[in-house]
Amino acid sequence: MKLVPDFDGVPGFVPRGYGLPALLDSCGYLVVPVFLYMLFKVSTNAWRSDATARTIGQRLLDIFAYFEDQNISFGSVTVSNLSEYRDFKLREGIDGKPCSEASVNLALNAFQTYWHWALKERLIVESAAVSIEDYYVRTTGLPAFAAMRLPTGEEIVEFSRCLRGPEQHIANKLSFSTGLRRAEIVSLPADILLPIDSMEQRRGAVLLRLDGYHAPTKGNRPRTVEVPRRLYGEMLNYKISDRRARRIERSGQESTLLVTKYGHPCRPDWLNDVFASASKLSGIDIHPHLNRHYYATRFLEHETPSRFKGNEYAALMELQRLLGHAHLQTTMGYTHVAVAEHDKKTHALTGYQQVIDEIIRNCGYA
Template structure:
């Protein structure tokens, strides 16, 4: 099994250097591959080249019997398929036993999103007389105005914000960059935060940095920090009981489509590589149209 562990180390280097994947993504890949290694040990398989298609079916059957979700199993298959594809490319093995493994059909879940009244309640929850309140207001406005991922928001630097043209330079998955516009409300909140809030937060730390959003200690705000801020703001509203940061992205896409934006434009704004990822939001729009029809048509 020593060779297999060496292969895993080489694969991690490939993901870091060639694919430029985030540490979070790489950790998931490693976890999935380590599960296969544990299976190989149980089955007495010592070489990676000995893994057959029949072994993969046995491995996946074990996952199904443990009642793992289809999404979880699909991720395992994708990770291991990529791992063996790399090994075949590097000539460490001749075949990819996961090449024929079929992905379970995805559960069709409609993304949760905010109604406009919910958004208004959140926007009125910030105490904008404090530096942290100014930051929170700017954070909310940017997330809703742009639909960027929370991870992308946390990576924004001051130089990525152009207040004269209302454009953000966003670095997304795979280090791909895109320009995303924002509106007057986000512009006003950002100007207020940058002129009177961020400098006060930065004083809390001896180190200086160029990240746009800072936490109470003056260091870059993290995804966990964003969740904490939102949870704290929820306690100050009475209309929203459970939210997660990604809901702003869902809301951004849903509201655009509800107002008539075309799917391709929304895809580009969200930074989706495939249109199918954006199409999930059409289900939300259709449901909204159905409710409107049922409420207003005389013979509904």
């Protein structure tokens, strides 16, 4: 089995010179479903460069080569096969050198994403009792949640004073008020922001629907997030601002909501740099994923007694959908601070959106 880059492109889908990987089996035949998957991802701009396509192609090559060596046909892969692949790579690796857990998990995640797409497109029919989509990629363990200290609302406001420009402020507010991941924040398309009166709203928030492809999400799982009305208004104003228009004009292409000074989409590393710089200037250590924890724990604190009438399981299920977690167990890891800081003052609050709206109002932006 080998990976062959096709630099001729596909008319109407892939430009000439783009190294779209084509996966060939040991007989030299094209693995058609995988090629269609790669073509679909590239043509829908899910991957912004041929380097990303090659990386994903290499991950799929590795796992499919293992299945081929084990005489496991394409349509008969099971969850146990994935576990066997993982154990083999961690034990034997490549040429006797064990692979890192991170690299093996990346291959498994790439395969699961591909499998989900193939099922959706009916290129395969799953007959196993346990779906590949339900396979849980094991890691070395969850972070030490109990030892994590979340920022206070006052610290977030102080931290935001060290941010510059609406791009940085909007990204920060999205991280602590919606729970979006950093890659989801910078990939948020501008064209899904419609006039606020035409958007569905709930409890002081605007419901923003992410389809997983045009508006990328982890695992390409569609989901809806709750954006505070005040923040949504700021995002709409920025979308039509002269500042953004001038930046877009430099690149000549309309893309994501947040753009660099050259009009190109911001990258996740940009957001890391923004938070690192503001942390250094403010003396308050905050990073994008910590704000995601802030959103989750404060949501459970404020919404469990009001929106869900004290039903913690219902609150967890809703939080799982909002965060885009595949497993409820992952979401449960966010309950530690909510339980530890639970008191009567929490019950007196009328709702999370009102609390978050006050923080957003105080943050402002230049």
